[in-house]
Amino acid sequence: MAKVAFLLADGFEDSEMTNPYEALKEAGHEAVIVGFEQGLECKGKKGAVYTTDLAVEDVKATDFDGVVIPGGGAPEALRVNEDLIAFVKEINQQSKLIAGICHGPQVMISADVLQGKDATCYIGIRDDVKLAGANFKDEEVVVSANLITSRTPKDEPAFIREILAKLG
Structure with a gap:
């Protein structure tokens, strides 16, 4: 079974964390919550609370089979952490799953x-995704090599389906 890091900070979109997290665990995968500090x-924006299992400075890409990045306000906070960005870059260099929604x-x-790569996202960051060199597609889920992207909570079933398919 796969070991997947869920990258989390305050302000995440509750269902975009809870639903993939529970689906991966139900499928027998190990879901590890990674944040700025352990514990x-x-x-979440709607009241969900999760406690981080590990600090990002303590994780190694070689120990994981992929990452999931729930949406909401958390990615804005996460993206400025150098350790977290280095971790995601290493996961990508190893061609492992990187899944991001919203x-x-x-x-x-x-x-x-x-x-x-082809990608989708919340419409408000569409231009940023294009400027980062992606081919934006307005679809419920887009799979491009090791990347899986979706737009909003209503796309979660497709997002989860593709993550589980990729993990095998």
């Missing part, structure tokens, strides 16, 4: 992993 409480691709932009 940090992260609060604002999640903001982290992908900062890690410079979108160049030449």
Whole structure:
């Protein structure tokens, strides 16, 4: 079974964390919440609370099979952390899964992993995704090499389906 890092900070979109997280665990995968500090409480926009399992400075890409980046306000905070961006870059260099929904691709932009790939996202960051070199597609889910992207909570079933398919 796969070991997947969920990158989390305050302000995440609750369902975009909860639904993929629970689906991966139900499928037998190991879901590890990674944030700025170990044991940090992260609060969602609608009240969900998760505690980080590991600090990003303590994780290695070789220990994981991929990352999931829930949307909401969290990606804006996550993208300025150098350790987190280095981790995502290493995951990409190893051609492992990077899945981002809604604002999640903001982290992908900062890690410079979108160049030449197809991607979708929340409409408000569409231009940023294009400027990062991606071919923007307004579709519920876009799979491009090791990247999986989706737009909004209504796209979660397709997002989850493709993550599970990629992890096998």
